[in-house]
Amino acid sequence: MDAARYLLYYLIFPGFLFTAVVGLLATWVDRKVTARVHWRVGPPWYQPFADTVKLLGKEVIVPAGAKATGFLIAPVIGLAAATLASTILWVASLYPETSFVGDSIVVLYIMTIPAIAMIIGASASGNPLGILGAAREMKLLFAYELPLVIVMLTTVYKVGSFSIEEILNFQSSNGVMLGSFSGTIAFIVAIFCAQAKCTMLPFDIPEAETELAGGTHIEYSGAPLAVIKLNMAIMFFVVPIFIITMFWGGVSFDGIRILTTILKFVAIVTIMVLIKNTNPRVRIDQALRFFWGPMLVLSIIALILAVLGY
Amino acid sequence: MHELLYVIVMPAAMGVLTLFFPKKARLPAGIIALISAGWLFIKAVKLFGIGESEYFRTIFTMGDVFQFDFALKLYGFSSFVLLFIALFGVLIVLYSIGYWFKDRETSGIYYSYILWTLSAAGCAVLSDNLLLLLVCWEVLTLLLYLLVNLGGEGHETAAQKCFTILGFSDAAMFLGVIVIWIAYGTLSISSLSISTGTSTGVIAFLLLFVGAIAKAGAMPLHSWVPAMAKPTQAPTMAFLPAALDKLLGIYLLARISLDIFAIRPGSGLSLMMMIIGAVTILFAVLMALVQHDFKKLLSFHAVSQVGYMVLGVGSGIPVAIVGGLFHMLNNAIYKSGLFLAAGAMEKRVGTTDLEQLGGLAKLMPVTFLTTVVAALAISGVPPFNGFVSKWLVYQGMLEGPGYNVIFLVVAVFGSALTLASFVKVLHSVFLGRRQEKFDGVREVGFTMQVPMIFLAILCIVFGIYAKLPLEQFILPSVAGSTGVGIEEMTVSTASGYWSPAVATVLMVAGMFIGLIIYAFGKTRRVRVVEDVWIGGNVLENEEMRIPGTHFYKTVTDDLKPAYSALFRDGKSGAMDAYNIWGKLGFSVVQVLRGLHNGILSTYLSWTIIGLGALAFALMFLAL
Structure with a gap:
């Protein structure tokens, strides 16, 4: 029975259907806020859904030099992983008894798979611009992964466990991580890492529309492109939720806490969108230096403060 | 008999x-x-x-x-x-x-x-018996030397390097055995129990430790592994440094640090081992990132992975020890599989140079798939076996003293870099674009496919049903040694246990969702176009080949001040005790050569000084 229940979680709520819908709505928030910043009106709320349906109706093109199977299967693997990350995160928050000791690190690992799938797909396309994008995606991944791991460990260290359940219990009895010195610093670093994880400006280096013409996405069209867009929408939803869980008391659907959950999520999304709209794209070496320089120092300070008990 | x-x-x-x-x-x-x-x-x-x-x-x-x-x-x-x-x-x-x-x-x-x-x-x-163990160790060193000598171009220096480093470590072990015999009067491993509170105990431990980590290939005695990688044939690499030497080296390490010496968490020796482990993880993987040869890259990973085992076993914390030993087994499985894939390249393509390879996934699908599985396993991606053992090590790091969090960061980040390195491998060997001269390459034969497939399946099975190897192999091995009962161990490893089986089912379900979306779209009628789109340019195949060897050039270029020394020696082997000792030995030889000036009176005076010293010593002893 357990398996069936998990499958239900995974497919409907809080898994694929829920995550995809909310993720697409979040991309609408992104587009709407961006439009307002640009002094435009922006699209209606259903635009992301319409775009997805439209892409499904388009022809799928595969270049002759591509490894077609790998090229087409990669977005699907990314989708499965992104959905799994979301499911584990939500199920652990909503039904704490299902949490297991290592789930936060499982989520961290699984959140890297969509990026890896994208790299494999671009590499399989055989397009040199796609391959450049793939190389950048990988470099970006390990650039932000280091500070992200360290800030995650500030929380894990304070709680003394990798379990999301215990992280949430600790925060509900001792106040949220964000309330402490180390937590605040860690939160700031995590936001920048989230920006890079969602490959949003100023870290949209792997896609770089004006330079690589889409980079990792260049050869994709039709349904595979729709899946990629869906992936990105899901990640845009999962990554902020992960940050909320680690630093900001987590998510909940009990009475009034629905409202705070939505507010927290929208707050993080708005911060990310504002960063996106006020910064130009940086080069990959600048991004690397940013994450392995100031961000690394900040995250180490946060970790030291956490070890000292601040 | x-x-x-x-x-x-x-x-x-x-x-x-x-x-x-x-x-x-x-x-x-x-x-x-x-x-x-x-x-x-x-x-x-x-x-x-x-x-x-x-x-x-x-x-x-x-x-x-x-x-x-x-x-x-x-x-x-x-x-x-x-x-x-x-x-x-x-x-x-x-x-x-x-x-x-x-x-x-x-x-x-x-x-x-x-x-x-x-x-x-x-x-x-x-x-x-420690002496018997030492004899076997030396026989293995000799056989390794002979096997490396069967290799291709450059095998002489490689074999010499292996023999020197392992010979040195065997000599250190020999000294350790002598110390133990003199101080404790027995060489029986099961009856020895030595306290590390005394300096004799510490010296004996360190000497045996050198033998164990040199065999396993941890820094600073690792450089024989990358040195032998290029000339030696892949089956030998897959057999010795990837599988057997890891099993043996970590087996000895576990025996000495758990049974004979009983290293406690938080002690100085434990800290030393953990530092060696962490340094090995990080530096070896950084060097793997810049390699241009498939086998050499794998050999640096073979070194890097030892770090997790030394870190786990050296910490003295039960969960981490279980993780370290499970990682020993897992690493032997996937690393051996990866070297076998390199062997398939050697056999069919004739080179393991990453700049030459590329685009072989279609032609060698079995090798490709098994490599993907092994690569994900070594990078610690769930649900493969590497994830479980690495996670157990991480979990152990949380239980020890506060400074363990540093080792935790290194271990987790080392995993990310490993993933980066294998993305480069997958791109440069199997994906990307193929050189036209390799269009006729075929998949390797049946006898070569079977071991690769078998190892890949083991990676999956030991990941999804990790309880099986843990309960059958690992827990019974350490239950008596760590002072923790088998029941407690089972609980401490199982309480945090995630269910990879469910996660895998869900992943598959997720892929079905994706395929359903494809089915809704027009994916069944895929249009194959002439070639890729590069802003309207039409390029030759050769012009579009981007080997993965320069994927991480930004990293190496940009961090030059911090890493230049490391990367400069990356090719010859940084942190290489062999080179440092070589230089030291050379300078000693220079001094000795200065003494040999060919003048008879100098030799005579040395002889007389020597005789005088001998006479003095004898007199001293007689008194």
Whole structure:
């Protein structure tokens, strides 16, 4: 029975259907806020859904030099992983008894798979611009992964466990991580890492529309492109939720806490969108230096403060 | 004859037999080797079922001064390591039959070396006497030297380097054995229990530790692994540094640090081992990132992964020890599989140069898929086996003293870099664009595919049903040694246990969602276009080839001030004790050469000084 229940979680709520819908709505928030910043009106709320349906109706093109199977299967693997990350995160928050000791690190690992799938797909396309994008995606991944791991460990260290359940219990009895010195610093670093994880400006280096013409996405069209867009929408939803869980008391659907959950999520999304709209794209070496320089120092300070008990 | 002796004598005898096979009879020699390895495996399975057995015979005694016992002891840990040594023996011999099938240069002597290695490794694992263990260790060093010498261009220097480093570590072990004999009067591993509170104990531990980590290939005694990678054939790499040497080195490390010396968490020696582990993880993987040769890149990963094992075992924390030992097993499985994939490249494409390879996924689908599985496993991606063991190590780091969090960061980040490195491999070998001259490459034969597929399946099974190897192999091995009962161990590892089976089912379900979306779209009518779109330019295939070797050039270029020393030596081997000692030795030789000036009176005066010193010493002793 357990398996069936998990499958239900995974497919409907809080898994694929829920995550995809909310993720697409979040991309609408992104587009709407961006439009307002640009002094435009922006699209209606259903635009992301319409775009997805439209892409499904388009022809799928595969270049002759591509490894077609790998090229087409990669977005699907990314989708499965992104959905799994979301499911584990939500199920652990909503039904704490299902949490297991290592789930936060499982989520961290699984959140890297969509990026890896994208790299494999671009590499399989055989397009040199796609391959450049793939190389950048990988470099970006390990650039932000280091500070992200360290800030995650500030929380894990304070709680003394990798379990999301215990992280949430600790925060509900001792106040949220964000309330402490180390937590605040860690939160700031995590936001920048989230920006890079969602490959949003100023870290949209792997896609770089004006330079690589889409980079990792260049050869994709039709349904595979729709899946990629869906992936990105899901990640845009999962990554902020992960940050909320680690630093900001987590998510909940009990009475009034629905409202705070939505507010927290929208707050993080708005911060990310504002960063996106006020910064130009940086080069990959600048991004690397940013994450392995100031961000690394900040995250180490946060970790030291956490070890000292601040 | 005692049942344990069969394990040692049989492969050795069969190795003598295959020695006499001429070059033309490679195949019969291989089949004989396969039968003996298979027999050894069956025997090992039986012994694993028996669980415990002993053999004891005193070879010779020198009054009260010295006694050499041929003591063998089979118990949980050694029977499990023996089982996997035999398993790898079977797989590698099977692979080698296909690998050498058309090679006219090799004779049955290769199989002799492999069988003798199996025999010596079996003896080392079963040995209950430190001196016997040391003898086996040296036989293994010698066989490694001989195997490397069968390799291609540059094998002489590589073999020499292996022999020097491992010879040095064997010498250190020999000193350690002497210290233990003099100070404690016995060499029986199971009856020794030495406190590390005394300086003698610490010295003895360090000397044996050198032997263990040199075999496993941890820094700073790692450089023989990358040095032998390029000239040595892939089956040898997959057999020794990837599988057997890890099993043996970490087996010895666990025996000495858990059984003989009982290192406690938080002690100075534990900290030293953890630092060695963390440094090994990080620096070796940084060097792997910049490699241009598939086998050499893998060899740096073989070094890097040892770090997790040393970190886990050295921490002295039960969960981390279990993780470290499980990682030893997992690493042997996936690393061996990766080297076998490199062997497939060697065999079919004729090179392992990452700049030459590329786009081979379509032509060698089995090799590609098994490599993907092994690459994800080594990077610690769930649900493969590497994830479980790495996660156990992480979990252990949380339980120790506060500074362990540093090791935790290094371990987690090391994993991310490993992933980066294997993305580069997948791109440069299997994806990307193919050189036109390699269009006719075929998949390797059946005998080479079977070991690769088998190892890949093990990676998946040990990941999804990790409880099975943990409860069957790892927990019984350490339950007695760490002072923690088996029940407690089971609980402490199982309480945090995630259910990879469910996660895997969900992943598959997720992929179905994706495929359904494809089905809704027009994916069934895929249009294949002439070629990729590069802003309207039309380029030749060669112009569009981007090898993955420069993927991480930004990293190496940009961080030059911090990493220049590391990367400059990356090719020759940074942090290489071999080079440092080489320079030191050279300067000593220079001084000695200065003394040899060929003038008779100088020699005479040295002789007289020497005689004087000798006389003085004798007088002193007589008094």
